[in-house]
Amino acid sequence: xxxxxxxxxxxxxxxxxxxxxxxxxxxxxxxxxxxxxxxxxxxxxxxxxxxxxxxxxxxxxxxxxxxxxxxxxxxxxxxxxxxxxxxxxxxxxxxxxxxxxxxxxxxxxxxxxxxxxxxxxxxxxxxxxxxxxxxxxxxxxxxxxxxxxxxxxxxxxxxxxxxxxxxxxxxxxxxxxxxxxxxxxxxxxxxxxxxxxxxxxxxxxxxxxxxxxxxxxxxxxxxxxxxxxxxxxxxxxxxxxxxxxxxxxxxxxxxxxxxxxxxxxxxxxxxxxxxxxxxxxxxxxxxxxxxxxxxxxxxxxxxxxxxxxxxxxxxxxxxxxxxxxxxxxxxxxxxxxxxxxx
Amino acid sequence: xxxxxxxxxxxxxxxxxxxxxxxxxxxxxxxxxxxxxxxxxxxxxxxxxxxxxxxxxxxxxxxxxxxxxxxxxxxxxxxxxxxxxxxxxxxxxxxxxxxxxxxxxxxxxxxxxxxxxxxxxxxxxxxxxxxxxxxxxxxxxxxxxxxxxxxxxxxxxxxxxxxxxxxxxxxxxxxxxxxxxxxxxxxxxxxxxxxxxxxxxxxxxxxxxxxxxxxxxxxxxxxxxxxxxxxxxxxxxxxxxxxxxxxxxxxxxxxxxxxxxxxxxxxxxxxxxxxxxxxxxxxxxxxxxxxxxxxxxxxxxxxxxxxxxxxxxxxxxxxxxxxxxxxxxxxxxxxxxxxxxxxxxxxxxxxxxxxxxxx
Numbered sequence: 001x002x003x004x005x006x007x008x009x010x011x012x013x014x015x016x017x018x019x020x021x022x023x024x025x026x027x028x029x030x031x032x033x034x035x036x037x038x039x040x041x042x043x044x045x046x047x048x049x050x051x052x053x054x055x056x057x058x059x060x061x062x063x064x065x066x067x068x069x070x071x072x073x074x075x076x077x078x079x080x081x082x083x084x085x086x087x088x089x090x091x092x093x094x095x096x097x098x099x100x101x102x103x104x105x106x107x108x109x110x111x112x113x114x115x116x117x118x119x120x121x122x123x124x125x126x127x128x129x130x131x132x133x134x135x136x137x138x139x140x141x142x143x144x145x146x147x148x149x150x151x152x153x154x155x156x157x158x159x160x161x162x163x164x165x166x167x168x169x170x171x172x173x174x175x176x177x178x179x180x181x182x183x184x185x186x187x188x189x190x191x192x193x194x195x196x197x198x199x200x201x202x203x204x205x206x207x208x209x210x211x212x213x214x215x216x217x218x219x220x221x222x223x224x225x226x227x228x229x230x231x232x233x234x235x236x237x238x239x240x241x242x243x244x245x246x247x248x249x250x251x252x253x254x255x256x257x258x259x260x261x262x263x264x265x266x267x268x269x270x271x272x273x274x275x276x277x278x279x280x281x282x283x284x285x286x287x288x289x290x291x292x293x294x295x296x297x298x299x300x301x302x303x304x305x306x307x308x309x310x311x312x313x314x315x316x317x318x319x320x321x322x323x324x325x326x327x328x329x330x331x332x333x334x335x336x337x338x339x340x341x342x
Numbered sequence: 343x344x345x346x347x348x349x350x351x352x353x354x355x356x357x358x359x360x361x362x363x364x365x366x367x368x369x370x371x372x373x374x375x376x377x378x379x380x381x382x383x384x385x386x387x388x389x390x391x392x393x394x395x396x397x398x399x400x401x402x403x404x405x406x407x408x409x410x411x412x413x414x415x416x417x418x419x420x421x422x423x424x425x426x427x428x429x430x431x432x433x434x435x436x437x438x439x440x441x442x443x444x445x446x447x448x449x450x451x452x453x454x455x456x457x458x459x460x461x462x463x464x465x466x467x468x469x470x471x472x473x474x475x476x477x478x479x480x481x482x483x484x485x486x487x488x489x490x491x492x493x494x495x496x497x498x499x500x501x502x503x504x505x506x507x508x509x510x511x512x513x514x515x516x517x518x519x520x521x522x523x524x525x526x527x528x529x530x531x532x533x534x535x536x537x538x539x540x541x542x543x544x545x546x547x548x549x550x551x552x553x554x555x556x557x558x559x560x561x562x563x564x565x566x567x568x569x570x571x572x573x574x575x576x577x578x579x580x581x582x583x584x585x586x587x588x589x590x591x592x593x594x595x596x597x598x599x600x601x602x603x604x605x606x607x608x609x610x611x612x613x614x615x616x617x618x619x620x621x622x623x624x625x626x627x628x629x630x631x632x633x634x635x636x637x638x639x640x641x642x643x644x645x646x647x648x649x650x651x652x653x654x655x656x657x658x659x660x661x662x663x664x665x666x667x668x669x670x671x672x673x674x675x676x677x678x679x680x681x682x683x684x685x686x687x688x689x690x691x692x693x694x695x696x697x698x699x700x701x
Contacts (some may be wrong), residue, residue, distance in 0.1 A: 251350070267380070267685070324353035324558040326386020329696030334674040 014140025031119030034132035037099040049134035075201030079121035082151040095157030129206030166241035173288035184273020205277035217294035218287025236332040248308035272333040363569040374402040375528035376686020385558035405684030413437035420450035427461040465498035484595035487602040509619035524568035536591025540579040555583035612653035650679035
């Protein structure tokens with residue numbers, strides 16, 4: 001076998017034999033350090049894994065398949081995304097994540113060096129979140145049958161009182177845990193090959209620690225992570241489900257100058273693109289100041305801002321008071337955002 | 343983090359001035375630029391103003407005003423094996439039978455580009471014929487002219503659908519009962535052409551024309567200047583966007599356009615033919631004209647579909663919400679008329695930002 005073949009994933013790597021053991025041993029198991037949540041974990045390569053300490057409270061289970069183009073982008077890659085995305089889905093339910101699974105689907109010919117980079121990113125994110133990856137699966141598909149690499153992660157957590165994305169009450173305050181649009185704009189800029197002087201980076205981060213602190217500080221009535229469709233889609237989903245309205249003060253929405261600059265330039269709203277390290281918290285008005293203070297003490301919440309309020313008016317709608325004092329609906333985005341050109 | 347162009351206090355001051363100057367009757371002010379419409383709706387400008395100020399978008403969306411025969415020509419080229427490159431929104435606009443996106447799904451080579459240079463790059467890397475559907479106003483035309491004057495690849499050509507803004511403004515003023523009290527002239531276009539080309543309009547129709555920028559305060563400032571002209575009965579062509587526009591415009595770009603293009607009568611979808619409102623290639627550059635190189639001369643298709651009120655929206659005689667199809671049978675996901683396709687088009691923008699809700 002020649003050298004170049006050695007450096008890429010081959011169909012035989014997924015065939016279940018010695019080659020597969022090599023792939024798993026050298027490139028998956030070796031890459032991860034936190035691999036068990038009970039007596040049977042990832043290293044045992046058993047048919048599944050056990051989770052201790054899940055007997056109390058309510059179990060929360062979530063799953064997410066991650067595909068992203070490009071696989072590597074400023075501020076992260078698909079590996080970090082796969083861990084953060086699933087950890088955050090648990091965290092915004094108010095759950096303490098206990099364990100993750102990881103299922104890799106790799107295209108034949110995929111560079112092993114790149115696979116190692118992805119696994120290193122998963123390891124780093126898993127350590128940051130303090131959540132082990134305890135079982136997994138690896139499949140190799142033929143060349144052209146899949147675009148590079150897809151990762152599915154499932155996450156298991158426990159919660160005493162789940163926080164839904166619809167639990168808000170009129171009068172509650174709406175908090176965003178940090179700047180808006182970083183992930184989506186970074187990707188958009190990179191993907192379109194737009195070269196700007198500013199460097200945008202994805203905000204991908206596991207939010208379980210931050211959100212645990214927030215809940216300790218006050219009464220959080222609803223939470224959601226504004227991923228695909230951004231702040232606009234998330235707020236509209238929350239108002240539609242709850243039957244209440246939300247008023248947002250645009251001037252109070254934290255945003256990086258570079259993000260709003262690129263947004264203006266390419267004509268895509270920063271409120272309509274994905275965030276991967278932010279959450280929307282709806283908080284009882286009595287404790288909103290305490291929650292905001294606590295968030296700002298955490299490295300991932302330094303730029304948290306109180307951006308609006310839940311109202312009785314216009315059920316299901318999000319009204320935004322703009323920076324010049326005008327009012328308009330913040331509508332959920334229609335389809336994928338495309339840069340304006342003319 | 344705050345932009346000085348989005349200052350609430352300053353906005354309030356301008357609105358106060360506007361409230362003082364606005365006459366006690368309905369005032370209809372028309373702009374001709376999708377980016378203006380986005381700024382106005384996105385910032386809720388209409389909700390700041392007295393109800394009797396009625397701001398409308400005229401033919402400011404290049405996608406909407408491109409006639410079906412041009413769209414059909416692009417589709418035909420793609421079907422005949424030519425690589426057709428076009429700006430994003432153009433792919434979705436329905437021609438007589440098909441859109442570029444539809445022929446692409448049938449196997450034609452259609453590429454979305456962000457500029458004409460990208461189309462040149464594609465031509466440099468293929469032996470196939472590459473056509474750039476050149477759509478747009480005076481803003482995008484200089485780039486196309488620059489590319490053509492630098493001896494582009496032999497397998498490259500353009501399908502010219504370029505249009506000029508001042509003749510379109512004139513055509514609106516020529517419509518009976520147009521009720522137009524003033525124009526906000528487009529900042530981007532004026533960067534190129536300057537303020538001077540609007541003077542004849544003011545002379546003929548005594549209507550204020552103020553060049554406006556795109557930040558919400560720029561728009562409010564332009565409105566204020568128009569209302570001041572109205573209250574003083576002193577219509578002029580005025581520059582309300584001095585940090586972006588010189589009175590003479592950009593002579594270099596004007597020369598580029600003049601060197602490569604000549605004025606031609608042109609059909610505006612929903613409006614009809616407007617004399618000297620479009621651009622064709624000069625003799626010297628005819629060899630890069632796709633309509634000369636290929637046999638594309640389709641019959642003019644149906645410009646307006648039944649019950650579609652795009653022609654009235656494009657000519658500032660109706661607002662999107664006055665159309666029965668708006669938001670029902672006609673949405674950005676499933677557009678019926680061209681005004682719902684273009685991201686610069688009034689129906690599309692009103693759908694995405696909720697137009698002028700009573701807030």
